[in-house]
Amino acid sequence: MPTLRLRTSFHLAGVLAALLLSTGCVRRQFFQPDARLDASQPLPLTADSVRGATAGRQYARHGSLYNALVGQHHRPTWAVPVSAPVLRLGTVLPGGLSPGKVGGGFNSTSLNLAASDGRSYVVRTVDKDPVRATPQVLRGTFLVNVLRDNISSTNPYAGLVVPPLAEAAGVPHANPRLFYVRADDPAFQTDSLVHFRGQLAFLEEKAAPLQPAPATVVNSTKAFAAVFASPTHRIDQPALLRARLLDGWMGDWDRHPGQWSWALSRPGRGGRVTLTALPKDRDMVFYRLDDGALGWLVGHLFLRHWVTFAPRYKHPAGLMSSGHYLDQRGLNELNRNQFRSAAQDLQRRLPDSLITRALHQLPPTAFALEGPRLGAALQARRNKLPALADDFYLLLAKRPCIGGTAQAERFLIQRYADSTVVSVQLVSASAAAAPLYRRAFLPAETRRIDLEALAGDDVVIVENHAVRGVSKPQIRVYGGTGQDDLKAANGHHGIRFIQESAPAKRAYDKPPEE
Structure with missing residues (x-):
């Protein structure tokens, strides 16, 4: 406390x-x-x-x-x-x-x-x-x-x-x-x-x-290490949101990572493990x-x-x-x-x-x-x-961070006149497979998106679907430690690609302080 x-x-x-x-x-x-x-x-x-x-x-x-x-x-x-x-x-x-x-x-x-x-x-x-x-x-x-x-x-x-x-x-x-x-x-x-x-x-x-x-209960350090290592380990985000809103309603401001444990489910279809916040x-x-x-x-x-x-x-x-x-x-x-x-x-x-x-x-x-x-x-x-x-929501939407894992993933950035859609999928997955991540961002809510590929030989694809180039929100892509590839056939306005990892202080895979 x-x-x-x-x-x-x-x-x-x-x-x-x-x-x-x-x-x-x-x-x-x-x-x-x-x-x-x-x-x-x-x-x-x-x-x-x-x-x-x-x-x-x-x-x-x-x-x-x-x-x-x-x-x-x-x-x-x-x-x-x-x-x-x-x-x-x-x-x-x-x-x-x-x-x-x-x-x-x-x-x-x-x-x-x-x-x-x-x-x-x-x-x-x-x-x-x-x-x-x-x-x-x-x-x-x-x-x-x-x-x-x-x-x-x-x-x-x-x-x-x-x-x-x-x-x-x-x-x-x-x-x-x-x-x-x-x-x-x-x-x-x-x-x-x-x-x-x-x-x-x-x-x-x-x-x-x-x-x-649950199969096991771990602290935040072990929980996030598992999330960073494999796309099969996914946080139950609606459950975490429910818990965080309850925190706010009761006035419980002391919710740093050391104040949580995490229940890991037994592996399900495709080896998926769900992490539930405790x-x-x-x-x-x-x-x-x-x-x-x-x-x-x-x-x-x-x-x-x-x-x-x-x-x-x-x-x-x-x-x-x-x-x-x-x-x-x-x-x-x-x-x-x-x-x-x-x-x-x-x-x-x-x-x-x-x-x-x-x-x-x-x-x-x-x-x-x-x-x-x-x-x-x-x-x-x-x-x-x-x-x-x-x-x-608006506080978090200003500068969201989207991370990959230690596996090779495909990051698809689709620019539209009124929004930017970011999707993440395993490189090895078929085109019909459901994405690991998908969300639309609005320029009125989001100033900048940090996208961190972490490890693996990742692919970043940029598609411009607007008549003119879209530059907002700004996107900063960090390639991480693998050999990554940027593909931007229609231009990549407002997108900056950096082959290296993100600065350690702000990195998506920075270990939590408990």
């Missing part, structure tokens, strides 16, 4: 916050010692649940001036007492769960678990510690206080709301369950598990249950940053992809930007009507009654604080989904 996985610009926000609000060194006792408000009283060994537990009451210790400057965010929800069952690894599932390796990204701490039936689970803390996102030289400074406090921008229980919504939308999802980890639980006594003790945590199965069962890590759903003067400044001037969830889509380009790597490669076949149809289908799938039912997955005390406001915002955003889809 890169709330605080900040590569180049996070320090700007940190410096501003530090100048206005902080002095001195990192606060050593930042986190609550135990989720239970009455932690001074020992929990009976036979207790099945706890009452009066908080996700992170340290976020609500500030006064009205601080909240006005920085923002109230979700501080009341972090501090509100909730009830939760006690986690017992030996009995939480039939056959129990066996602890494995400790993991986690830049913020969460997680523990991998194995069930007796071979399925994999993970338990991860509700609260986060972004100290790992900061350079080593800054870890003892006030900047860590600022970054830790920004966790209050997230809603601690948002992940509980997602499953009913994703299920209705036809998007794979995890099914997190909220638990309390006893401070004296013998399964959590090693030094590496200190952050779990006495805290609220989510337990969920690692792989979302799918029907039919979203994970829903920490940024209902994110709220700009409800304070400093939060507004950070979100509008420095970190524009940290978009606050509200009844309207405040900055669609920033909201969807973290998923650009996937979107550019996994949505490049779809036209404007398909984007609109997908949004309209989502509207039908997400009625008011479903939204209400999903929000009641929040702990009751958290629902009392957030439920009505979140419900009204989700309804308003649902009504504007077609507009979001149109903005999203």
Whole structure:
């Protein structure tokens, strides 16, 4: 979760916050010692649940001036007492769960678990510690206080709301369950598990249950490597679009490649393998940053992809930007009507009654604080989904990238007076075979098309079907590593052919950063 996985610009926000609000060194006792408000009283060994537990009451210790400057965010929800069952690894599932390796990204701490039936689970803390996102030289400074406090921008229980919504939308999802980890639980006594003790945590199965069962599930690096290597491996683009529109509707801006797994189907006709996107890590759903003067400044001037969830889509380009790597490669076949149809289908799938039912997955005390406001915002955003889809489409349509594979392919560029049609087919395929790729581009939407042939001895054919030469949209063709051939019998206005590969920074086959 890169709330605080900040590569180049996070320090700007940190410096501003530090100048206005902080002095001195990192606060050593930042986190609550135990989720239970009455932690001074020992929990009976036979207790099945706890009452009066908080996700992170340290976020609500500030006064009205601080909240006005920085923002109230979700501080009341972090501090509100909730009830939760006690986690017992030996009995939480039939056959129990066996602890494995400790993991986690830049913020969460997680523990991998194995069930007796071979399925994999993970338990991860509700609260986060972004100290790992900061350079080593800054870890003892006030900047860590600022970054830790920004966790209050997230809603601690948002992940509980997602499953009913994703299920209705036809998007794979995890099914997190909220638990309390006893401070004296013998399964959590090693030094590496200190952050779990006495805290609220989510337990969920690692792989979302799918029907039919996939052949395997891989990360984004392996998934895209397979797509670049062979034309038999194809991304399910309508399914990815559905998932990305759901992201936008819920305000989940943190959708970089590391936030996805991919289910590979068993080989079908012609050896075709379909890759289905599996979203994970829903920490940024209902994110709220700009409800304070400093939060507004950070979100509008420095970190524009940290978009606050509200009844309207405040900055669609920033909201969807973290998923650009996937979107550019996994949505490049779809036209404007398909984007609109997908949004309209989502509207039908997400009625008011479903939204209400999903929000009641929040702990009751958290629902009392957030439920009505979140419900009204989700309804308003649902009504504007077609507009979001149109903005999203136009953003991607400006400069699409079409890639081949390591095999030899034929790229056909057909210029018409009102459009340009790009088709891709294997060199070895018959003329009657369905193309691997085909899409029409309009000059009003598309400024430039990047076409990358990658490896193999590819053929690029240009056909001009207009009375006059068509030069828009511009097309840049990168031949890649094979011995490629350009055939342009009727001229090739606006088309530039480069035998070499595309620059590594923008290359279609650049590996994803997870």
